[in-house]
Amino acid sequence: MSSREDEALARAAVTALTGQLALAPKPGLPDPRDLDARESRMDHGMLRWSAKALAPGLAAMAAAARRTGEPTPGLRTELGAIGRCTEHSVHLAGGGHRGALWALGLLVAAAALDPRAGARDVAATAKRIAAHTDRRAPRRPSRGSSVSAKYGAAGARGEARAGFPHVRRALDTLTGACASGATEAQARLDALLTVMSTLQDTELLYTAGPMGLRHVQAGARTVLESGGTATETGAKALASLDADLHARAWSPRGSAGLLAGALFLDSLPVQVRAA
Incomplete structure (x- = not known):
């Protein structure tokens, strides 16, 4: 049975995920603008609904760790x-969030192990959990693991076993952008672009191949090098990248899940406030 602290961690993780979903414009990713388009209304709406279905499982993970x-x-x-x-x-609730569940599950469990740990210590503890093998995991390869093997990408497992380096970079961007006068939304978009600029996103590799991945990484770097989304030049570069990825139907879903992980760590410690 989960405690109030475990449920608080789960709520914080779901809030991070829905906060990521609320950002716009997100290049190639569902965002609130989709609610105005009949053909995609269910996409964004169902993602928000199914995000809430993560809460019981995340609370159970926190309880197991504690x-x-x-x-x-x-x-x-x-x-x-x-x-x-x-x-x-989550599948019964509409689907999605598999990558976010992997990242948030490990981070929630790590946060439960040390309720007063800071963000980077939580990421380090998650690395120690991820270093172990899941002895009961299905033996069939997932799409992500197959793509990782084909292209030599780190994938979700590699990201976790490295201590979530892209989550930590996103945290640095959040801090730096806010300190420079960006709004919270602009800082979060810059954090997403920071992840996109270097992540070997297996979803992009699957749909767009290595050339497509490099194209997306370069586009994200262009926005950041233009001053980020808080500047006029950066905002125009973001709009261009957004239109480009939606036209190509390329979606950097791995980056979105890691941004949710960064937003969760940015909310810690939540147990102190829940007590």
């Missing part, structure tokens, strides 16, 4: 089992 007390192989296996059950619940 009960175990250490980033052990047993905890990694239990988190995997909870995650697969949560994926099923």
Whole structure:
């Protein structure tokens, strides 16, 4: 049974995910503008609805970590089992968020292990959890793992086992952009673009191949090098990239999930406020 602290962590993670969904314009990704388009209304609306279906599973992951007390192989296996059950619940609610569930699940569990840890310490603990093998994981390869093997990309597992370097870079961008006078939304968009500029996104590799991935990375760098979304030049570059990716139907979904992880870490510590 989860405690108030576990439920607070789960709520914070879901809030981070819905906060990511609320940003606009997000290049190639669903955002609130989709509500004005009949053909895509269910896409964004269902993603928001299904995000809420993550909460019970994330609370269970936090409870498992708190009960175990250490980033052990047993905890990694239990988190995997909870995650697969949560994926099923999310599918019934509309689907999506598989990458975000992986990142947020590990980060929530890590935060539960040390309730007063800072963001970077939580990422380091998540790395220790991810280093273990899920002994009960299905043996069939996922699309992400197949793409990772084909192109030599780190993928979601590699990102976690490295201590979520793109999540940490996104956190740095959030801090720097806000300090420079950007709004919260602009800082979050800059953080997303920071991830997009270097992440070997397996979803993009699958749909667009290596050339497409490099095209998206270069587009994200152009926005940042133009001064970011808080500047007129950067905003124009963002609009151009957004139109380009939507026209090509290329979606950097891996970057979106990692931004949600960064927004969650940026909200810590939530247990203190929940007590």
